[in-house]
Amino acid sequence: MVEVISFFGLGYVGLTTAACFASRGFRVIGFDNDYNKFKAISSGVAPFFEPGLDEILKISLEKGNLKVTMDPNTAVLNSKVTFITVATPSKEDGSIDLSYIKEASKMIGNSLKLKDEWHLVAVKSTVVPTTSEAVVKKIVEETSGKKCGRDFGLCVNPEFLREGNAVEDTLNPDRIIIGEFDEKSGDFLERIYREFYGQKIPPIIRTTPVNAELIKYANNAFLATKVSFINMIANLCQKLPGADVEVVARGIGLDKRIGPLFLKAGAGWGGSCWSKDLKALLSFGLKIGVELPLIEATLKINDSQPYKVVELAKMALGSLRGKRVSILGLAFKPNTDDMRNAVSIKIVEKLLSEGAKVTVYDPKAIENAKSIFFERVEYAKNIEDCLRNSECAVIVTEWDEFKKLKPEYFVKLMRDPVIVDARRIFCPMEFQDKVKFVAIGLSNNFERIQKT
Numbered sequence: 376m377v378e379v380i381s382f383f384g385l386g387y388v389g390l391t392t393a394a395c396f397a398s399r400g401f402r403v404i405g406f407d408n409d410y411n412k413f414k415a416i417s418s419g420v421a422p423f424f425e426p427g428l429d430e431i432l433k434i435s436l437e438k439g440n441l442k443v444t445m446d447p448n449t450a451v452l453n454s455k456v457t458f459i460t461v462a463t464p465s466k467e468d469g470s471i472d473l474s475y476i477k478e479a480s481k482m483i484g485n486s487l488k489l490k491d492e493w494h495l496v497a498v499k500s501t502v503v504p505t506t507s508e509a510v511v512k513k514i515v516e517e518t519s520g521k522k523c524g525r526d527f528g529l530c531v532n533p534e535f536l537r538e539g540n541a542v543e544d545t546l547n548p549d550r551i552i553i554g555e556f557d558e559k560s561g562d563f564l565e566r567i568y569r570e571f572y573g574q575k576i577p578p579i580i581r582t583t584p585v586n587a588e589l590i591k592y593a594n595n596a597f598l599a600t601k602v603s604f605i606n607m608i609a610n611l612c613q614k615l616p617g618a619d620v621e622v623v624a625r626g627i628g629l630d631k632r633i634g635p636l637f638l639k640a641g642a643g644w645g646g647s648c649w650s651k652d653l654k655a656l657l658s659f660g661l662k663i664g665v666e667l668p669l670i671e672a673t674l675k676i677n678d679s680q681p682y683k684v685v686e687l688a689k690m691a692l693g694s695l696r697g698k699r700v701s702i703l704g705l706a707f708k709p710n711t712d713d714m715r716n717a718v719s720i721k722i723v724e725k726l727l728s729e730g731a732k733v734t735v736y737d738p739k740a741i742e743n744a745k746s747i748f749f750e751r752v753e754y755a756k757n758i759e760d761c762l763r764n765s766e767c768a769v770i771v772t773e774w775d776e777f778k779k780l781k782p783e784y785f786v787k788l789m790r791d792p793v794i795v796d797a798r799r800i801f802c803p804m805e806f807q808d809k810v811k812f813v814a815i816g817l818s819n820n821f822e823r824i825q826k827t
């Protein structure tokens with residue numbers, strides 16, 4: 376039997392998961408106390424850009440499978456399970472800010488007080504180990520007057536979806552992690568996923584809550600470390616005649632123990648998760664007396680990586696003062712309008728501080744960028760406007776529409792063009808002949824790279 380499911384917090388994770396469940400026939404109630412979000416979602420528009428999401432959102436609303444509410448009681452009292460999907464941002468000192476988790480736990484507890492039947496609470500938000508026990512369980516018990524394991528169930532159920540791929544990742548995950556406080560809770564959640572995925576059920580790991588909490592952090596930390604690792608090797612390549620990190624990554628990626636994914640060197644990693652999660656893990660480690668030097672190194676490499684891009688531009692242009700520089704791509708990755716922690720911010724700020732005149736273009740993130748750069752940069756409507764009369768083009772986000780550009784196009788629009796390929800989307804052999812071409816992880820002595 377398909378149960379009614381509720382979600383507390385309709386951000387990337389909550390809204391995408393809610394819409395995916397609803398699109399497969401589950402009845403879903405989404406709660407959020409942000410009126411603007413509530414309005415947008417109720418009218419079938421996601422408050423952020425995510426490929427495919429608007430479509431399934433509209434269908435789910437039309438079919439009546441998805442309801443949106445600003446009343447927590449409506450969500451809890453009319454559902455059998457509540458997923459907590461609120462944000463867990465960083466505090467000033469890097470430690471995790473649990474205020475939304477606490478607020479959600481309190482609201483759920485207050486609603487559960489009014490409910491006679493058993494209810495499952497599943498923590499999907501990313502929380503440092505022991506939070507579900509020490510914060511969620513404690514607050515829900517206190518506010519509801521009920522007992523976890525008897526009157527209500529509790530699971531930790533982290534998600535691994537990527538922005539820009541959120542729908543696809545939700546429909547085809549690599550695995551499901553269930554950290555259960557008791558067997559009944561784990562059984563119940565597993566049954567919901569079995570109904571949702573049917574034959575295509577991925578491996579399920581049932582474990583302790585603390586393992587489930589840690590798996591999420593270890594996962595993000597490992598991926599971030601992999602990218603920082605290849606960026607470190609990229610920096611080495613730039614100083615070595617004949618070296619190219621793309622070839623090195625391909626060479627090591629074919630080792631099955633390493634694998635080819637998340638080995639793309641670039642301008643550094645951004646986004647709302649990795650930085651806050653790694654800092655939260657570091658801070659949590661310190662709290663329990665464990666140093667995490669690999670995490671520190673991963674963050675350190677990433678902090679300086681965007682500046683390597685500016686150094687490349689400087690190397691090719693000489694002084695940046697008064698130079699016209701075009702930025703292609705602002706979002707922290709393609710297929711999103713998200714500018715949170717985007718490396719473009721550091722790159723643009725540095726270029727401006729060096730006296731460059733900066734024009735920016737992004738297919739989706741321009742509106743978000745305006746509230747970061749204000750009048751300090753020019754905003755182009757398309758690639759052509761961005762490049763016209765410029766002296767240097769920097770590829771900061773690897774949108775598909777940039778990958779198609781040919782060197783002749785840059786020559787036609789720009790003045791003696793310098794191309795800085797910070798995402799390695801162009802073939803050096805093709806570009807080096809026609810423009811001044813520099814790239815992250817490419818030997819920067821302008822020697823021709825041997826074809827491999």
Ligand code: UGA
Pocket residue numbers: 501534535536537538539595598602636637638639640641642643644645646647648649707708
């Ligand atoms: C990441 C994880 O991949 C998800 O599994 C996780 O659920 C999510 O964080 C989260 O905790 O919410 P996301 O931040 O959306 O997802 O994006 P990724 O595709 O992981 O990319 C992160 C950053 O790394 C981007 O800036 C991307 O450009 C960069 N990156 C990624 C590289 O520079 N090179 C690579 O090879 C891969």
